[in-house]
Amino acid sequence: MDEMNNQLEVSESAIEVQAIPVEAEICDDPELEWYAEQINLQHQGVIYSVTEALYNAREAGKLLIEAKKKVPHGQWLNWVEAKFEGSARTAQAYIQVSEGWGDIEPLLNAQSSAHLVEAVSISKALKFLRSRKGEPPLSAAEPPKLPPAPPQGSYNCIVIDPPWFYTLRKDDETHRNRIPYEPMTAEQIYSLPVPSLCPEGVLWLWTTNNHIPEAVEAMSRWGFEIKTVLTWVKVSKTAQVAMGTGNWLRGATEHCFLAVRGEVKAFSSLQTLKTETTVLFAERREHSRKPDEFYQIVETLFPGATRLEMFARQVRPGWDAWGDQTDYFDKQIQG
16 A cells, blocks of 8 residues: 555655645635545555546545635645645646546547556556657656755846646646646745845746736735736747637736835836836747747846856856756756
8 A cells, every 4th residue: 555655656856845834724624624525535545446437536636626626715735635645746637637637538438447457557647648749757756856055145036936836727728737746836036045145125926817916925024015017929930910819808918016125226226227118029939938029128237246046957157047947948058
């Protein structure tokens, strides 16, 4: 059973998950207690019945999706940690199986029950779903790549693109669980040493539409004052708006908050602000890759700054880069 648990438990975030404090608010709605009981029942079925693992995972995923709709906003991860007998990553895997069942079921129908365990598992099913999207597979058995030690020193300009945590919308282009790096919970992001890295200066914080509340909370906890928001409108190679998916509106934008800490002069006072606006039309490229034009704006508005990019996926001249994928795009930009 330990081996089965090892197979099913998806690795936790590369940044150590913080224990939920005793005083953390957890919803104790009696109706949700029923969901917790049923979810854990399905979870036990996954552990003890290998041949039914995917079916149990699908049902657990359905229940998790329904429960999430009933949990008050901002309490979902706390509820999962407190009520679910598996990890948050396992809950995430169950949801992915449930959402991707239309692609997984043909695999089961093609296998005899005698060879089901050998041919199909939750980890293989998730790899299959990723391969359908042309993405590199992730092995649940592989330990997460640990990030380097937190950066040291002091900077007066920081760009940060946190790996926000996603569980739903498997086809959403902003869905962090579709890409090969570990997401972080909001509390983990809040605990990043941004205040000590930038005691006075400018912060550029990227967020998707889904995580605007968490982004605002992060800046508040770090002691930054929001000044404005830059909106990146994603366009195709033919300059057409590059629409993604969405539940209410089709996504085609990301946002970057500009916030300051300490005594920082406005760019207009520094006479560096010329034609830069709050809208940036730029080509959509690889997932999470930000436009080169954005970095040009940052450098133009605040020349001579000591610059740090956190969760960088590319090395840039004149910048310090921190993260576990700083060479992800496999080339260094030439200045």
